[in-house]
Amino acid sequence: MKKxxxxxxxxxxxxxxVSAADTxxxxxxxxxxxxxxxxxxxxxxxxxxxxxxxxxxxxGLILPSANVFVRDEQELRDHIDTFQxxxxxxxxxxxLAESGGNVTVEQLDKARSQLSSDLAMxxxxxxxxxxxxxxxxxxxRIGGFALYANTDIDANANLFISGDDVNVIANAxxxxxxxxxxxxxxxxxxxxxxxxxxxxxxxxxSDKQVYWSITPKFQQVDSFNYVSKVNDFDEDDFDxxxxxxxxxxxxxxxxxxxxxxxxxxxxxxxxxxxENDYDSVSSQGITPSYKVGPxxxxxxxxxxxxxxxxxxxxxxxxxxxxLAEESQFARLGLELNAFxxxxxxxxxxxxxxxxxxxxxSVGFGFSPFGVVRLDLMAQTSGExxxxxxxxxxFTL
Numbered sequence: 001m002k003k004x005x006x007x008x009x010x011x012x013x014x015x016x017x018v019s020a021a022d023t024x025x026x027x028x029x030x031x032x033x034x035x036x037x038x039x040x041x042x043x044x045x046x047x048x049x050x051x052x053x054x055x056x057x058x059x060g061l062i063l064p065s066a067n068v069f070v071r072d073e074q075e076l077r078d079h080i081d082t083f084q085x086x087x088x089x090x091x092x093x094x095x096l097a098e099s100g101g102n103v104t105v106e107q108l109d110k111a112r113s114q115l116s117s118d119l120a121m122x123x124x125x126x127x128x129x130x131x132x133x134x135x136x137x138x139x140x141r142i143g144g145f146a147l148y149a150n151t152d153i154d155a156n157a158n159l160f161i162s163g164d165d166v167n168v169i170a171n172a173x174x175x176x177x178x179x180x181x182x183x184x185x186x187x188x189x190x191x192x193x194x195x196x197x198x199x200x201x202x203x204x205x206s207d208k209q210v211y212w213s214i215t216p217k218f219q220q221v222d223s224f225n226y227v228s229k230v231n232d233f234d235e236d237d238f239d240x241x242x243x244x245x246x247x248x249x250x251x252x253x254x255x256x257x258x259x260x261x262x263x264x265x266x267x268x269x270x271x272x273x274x275e276n277d278y279d280s281v282s283s284q285g286i287t288p289s290y291k292v293g294p295x296x297x298x299x300x301x302x303x304x305x306x307x308x309x310x311x312x313x314x315x316x317x318x319x320x321x322x323l324a325e326e327s328q329f330a331r332l333g334l335e336l337n338a339f340x341x342x343x344x345x346x347x348x349x350x351x352x353x354x355x356x357x358x359x360x361s362v363g364f365g366f367s368p369f370g371v372v373r374l375d376l377m378a379q380t381s382g383e384x385x386x387x388x389x390x391x392x393x394f395t396l
Contacts, residue, residue, distance in 0.1 A: 021133040021150050023065050023391035027363015027377035028310060028333025029347020033299030034257060034267035035310035035333065039393055042135040042146040045269040045299075046198035046213035047255035049137055049144035060395040062135040062148075067377070067389030073357070074124025075384055076159070080230075083118040087231055090115050091175045098174050116169050119161070119183070126157040128189075129387075137198075144200040154320065155189030155224070178231075185230045188280065190290045190320075191222040194251075213255040222246050223290050225280035245281050249274070251292070263302055271295045291320055308335040317353060328352040341368055345377070357381040371395060 022040035025032035032044035039060035041048035090111040097103040130153040137146035162182035172178040196217030202209050226243040251274045257267040275293035295318050301310035310333040317328035333347040345363030359381035367373035372394055379387035 021065055021131045023067055023375040023377050023389040024363065024365060026067055026379065026389050027345040027347060027361050028335055029331040029349050029361055031299060031310040031312045031331045031333035031347065033269050033297050033312045034265045035299065035301035035303065035308055038139045039135065039137050039395060042137045042148050042198060043133055043150060045255040045257065045267050046146055046200050046215055047211040047257040047267065049139050049146060049200040049213065050141060050202055051211045051257050051265065057139050058396050060137045060393060062133065062391060062393045065133040065391040067131045067387065069129040069379065069387035071127040072384045073382060076124045076126050079121045083122055086115040086118045091178055094172060094178060095175045112169050116166055119165060122159050122161055128155045129153060146198040149195050151191055151193040153191050158186045158188065160184045160186065181229060181231050183230050184227055184284065186227045186286065188288050189224045192219060192292060194219045208258055211257040215253040217251055219249050219251050219292065220246060221278050221290065221292065223278050223280040225283050225286065225288055227283040227286050243281055243283060247278050249276050263304060265301050265303060267299045269297050293318055306337055325355040326353060327356055340370060342366055357385065
């Protein structure tokens, strides 16, 4: 059983959201609305395509950006493994006793006690977020543009524990009676894949350049929902396609940015301005929904030759999943740049609603000759919460 649960989590993670796809921004605490460079801005606030470029920038390519985050605050994965081992042990003893084998009352009592204890340890959930993106951008004072493809993944494993299962464990005399356990495992998630075209330009107001962008995009939402009694899960009967629903829509984003001073930029982005609701497939009477709707984020940054400081704040707290509380974040980021060859980054993120723990990130960039850049990042908010990312990009 241990192997089967692990495969279910993996299947959901690779078939089912990280709000900024760019690894550089993730290393800075997920900021970027006012601080992203022209290439990474494609994935965050395309209004910056023309703002954070210079006369030597003609073309850029991200190939690819990949980030993964895993949260298991209550060590649910380990507790599931332990429970499955105990379940198999008691089931084997009951089968042996039923066939007339030499099984003592003490052995059965010990196995029942262990399984009940391990059942009580099952709590919390596992969350997997991941992102994969490709992008192409070309800045121009007469109108910059970008093409991108992006997939955001949000997958969760949740447990629903039945209070009657303690009695089932205590009274089961055969493996079939033990199978009557009613605690359930749910693997639920969504993958939002989009292909977009961003156009960016600028106009002047009171001697200030105002940069703007509009990004029409095609979205595919694959929602996933699988519910099974924990002891009934069987990888041979598990087909992700049977529990996935695919729907398509068009949407669009807009972005704005302007310079308060030569070094200070403010930005604003509105994403997914058309709200769409998606119902997953039903599984054992549970039908979660997923919403893609408006998100508004504001940011400010100081962009020096050596130091970049940035702060972003969510102006709204959208609830994407009907099974999860909404989050609203404030983010801080720092980057130190050494001769445009090496960058060291750090970031911090806080949830206003308090549902998610504060997270801390670090990042590293290596960009020799200003042509090839490798970005790495790591993030954590606790012992069982870790993320990592890698991005390779090229500029000409």
